[in-house]
Amino acid sequence: xxxxxxxxxxxxxxxxxxxxxxxxxxxxxxxxxxxxxxxxxxxxxxxxxxxxxxxxxxxxxxxxxxxxxxxxxxxxxxxxxxxxxxxxxxxxxxxxxxxxxxxxxxxxxxxxxxxxxxxxxxxxxxxxxxxxxxxxxxxx
Amino acid sequence: xxxxxxxxxxxxxxxxxxxxxxxxxxxxxxxxxxxxxxxxxxxxxxxxxxxxxxxxxxxxxxxxxxxxxxxxxxxxxxxxxxxxxxxxxxxxxxxxxxxxxxxxxxxxxxxxxxxx
Numbered sequence: 154x155x156x157x158x159x160x161x162x163x164x165x166x167x168x169x170x171x172x173x174x175x176x177x178x179x180x181x182x183x184x185x186x187x188x189x190x191x192x193x194x195x196x197x198x199x200x201x202x203x204x205x206x207x208x209x210x211x212x213x214x215x216x217x218x219x220x221x222x223x224x225x226x227x228x229x230x231x232x233x234x235x236x237x238x239x240x241x242x243x244x245x246x247x248x249x250x251x252x253x254x255x256x257x258x259x260x261x262x263x264x265x266x267x268x269x270x271x272x273x274x275x276x277x278x279x280x281x282x283x284x285x286x287x288x289x290x291x292x293x
Numbered sequence: 294x295x296x297x298x299x300x301x302x303x304x305x306x307x308x309x310x311x312x313x314x315x316x317x318x319x320x321x322x323x324x325x326x327x328x329x330x331x332x333x334x335x336x337x338x339x340x341x342x343x344x345x346x347x348x349x350x351x352x353x354x355x356x357x358x359x360x361x362x363x364x365x366x367x368x369x370x371x372x373x374x375x376x377x378x379x380x381x382x383x384x385x386x387x388x389x390x391x392x393x394x395x396x397x398x399x400x401x402x403x404x405x406x407x408x409x
Contacts, residue, residue: 161367170372173351183409190357194296197355198331205348245332250314258352270332 158186158220164204166213169257175216176201179256186220188293195271195291196225202264203229203287209254210234211285226288227272233269243269294318294403296360296383300399301341302360303387310375310383316359320404323395327352335406341394347373354380364391 160182161215180197188196200216207214211233219226236242243265250260269275272289279285297314299363300307302365307314324330330340330352338359341347345367353361354376360383363369369377377384387394399405 156364170347173348174357177351177354194355194357201351201355202328202331258327258348259331259348261326263328263332263333266326267332 156222158216160220162216162218164207164213164216166208166211167255168179169208170176172205172208175200176204183225185219187241188220188225192291192293196227199271199289199291200229202229202242202267203227203289205259206264207233209225209250209259214284223293224273224292227287227291229289230284231286231288232284235285236277236279237281239262239277239279257292263280294398294399296339296385298401299360299362299398299403300385302401303385303389303394305362305385305387308369308384308386309378310360310381312360313381313383316383316384318359320342320395321395321398321407322405326331330356333406335347337406338350339398339403341391341398343367343391345369345373347376350376350380350382353377353382359383360385362387362394 176197179183182259183193211231215233217228246262248260248262254260273292276288296316318338320337322334323341325344340353341362343364350373357402362385366388
């Protein structure tokens with residue numbers, strides 16, 4: 154099936170307060186589409202962690218969510234600093250976030266591991282100094 | 294346990310969601326690290342926290358939680374209250390500290406997550 158519904162969001166990198174707005178909206182949209190609650194939860198948590206990462210590390214970016222008949226695909230694209238060591242970044246507890254970010258309740262080194270945990274497939278394309286593109290798939 | 298019982302046990306103020314106090318909840322968690330809540334929490338309907346920012350409400354919304362309890366007399370901003378209303382989340386504020394608040398609810402039968 155090539156039919157799909159696409160939701161596009163610009164993620165504002167300036168404001169930590171507004172981080173997560175796109176994920177809240179996606180959750181609403183998927184509910185309206187009548188997707189199973191467990192799928193909605195997995196999509197929204199993975200996207201929320203990704204959105205927070207974009208704000209904390211990459212000064213924002215763009216997020217696209219494609220809903221197919223048999224899967225949901227989330228693509229997060231930023232022009233941030235890139236990830237130097239992906240294997241290290243995937244380790245639970247490893248984080249380069251600042252103390253200020255930690256004081257806000259994030260930066261525990263769980264973002265990327267969580268995104269992987271809640272999705273069926275996650276591909277990270279990253280170039281240091283250029284940006285990062287993360288594609289996550291949740292099968293229905 | 295209903296959210297009304299939580300309010301009574303914690304002697305808490307209802308900040309918003311007065312109409313949802315009869316909702317039944319079966320488990321809770323306490324954390325100031327939203328990353329940990331997103332990582333480890335499964336079906337807990339109540340979050341107790343000393344952290345006060347918009348991401349607390351968004352985290353609770355992502356996890357389909359029904360109620361957030363702010364401990365140590367923390368007061369959420371008007372923006373947070375609006376977010377909570379939008380997601381039908383009850384906000385409570387208690388003077389109790391985290392340990393005491395969690396212990397009180399646990400002692401009255403509100404469990405944490407089942408270990409896998």
